Amino acid sequence: MKKDIEIPQVEDLYVAAVREKHEEYGTQDWNAYLINAGEKPLETVLIVSRGYDGNKETSTMRHTIKVLPAKSFAKVEFLEEKVLALNNEFSISFFSEGKMFHKNYIFRKNTINEKALQELPVMTKKGVLLK
Incomplete structure (x- = not known):
């Protein structure tokens, strides 16, 4: 079965994970983005994120994106500096072409940093990328 x-x-x-200037506060903040580099839109995108390392754990955050069009991206959440020292997991489920898909993405602790920046697909920015 x-x-x-x-x-x-x-x-x-x-x-x-993209480092961006916060317009209101003038700080350089890390933000998590979801990038759809495919040719099909993603529907009912459910994102569950959390940070963890041993006995340290953040609150579980939940986000929904109704539709993420093809060749587009969406900001998911702000990543506070303190959580970069933890493993940051993004569990993503969505529908496309009548099928449900799921994948877990994990930024290992301390891997979100300036040295790990690379060109990002679809976006015209550099960031730390998980495939």
């Missing part, structure tokens, strides 16, 4: 369940593979969906 279990062998008959089809679990489609997630492709062209990325999570990125």
Whole structure:
């Protein structure tokens, strides 16, 4: 029975941490983005995020994006400096072409930093990218 369940593979969906200037406060903040580099829109995108390391754990955050169009991106959440020292997990589920998809993305502790910046797909910015 279990062998008959089809679990489609997630492709062209990325999570990125981007360092940006906060216009109101003038600070340089890290923000998490979801990037759809695919040719199809994603519907009912559910994002559950949390930070953890041993006995340290953040609150669980939940976000929804009704539709993430093809070749687009959306800001998910602000990443406070203190949580960068933790593992930051983003569990993402969505529908596309009548099928449900799911994938976990994990920024390992201390991997979100200036040295890890690279060009991001779809966005015209640099960031730390998870595929």
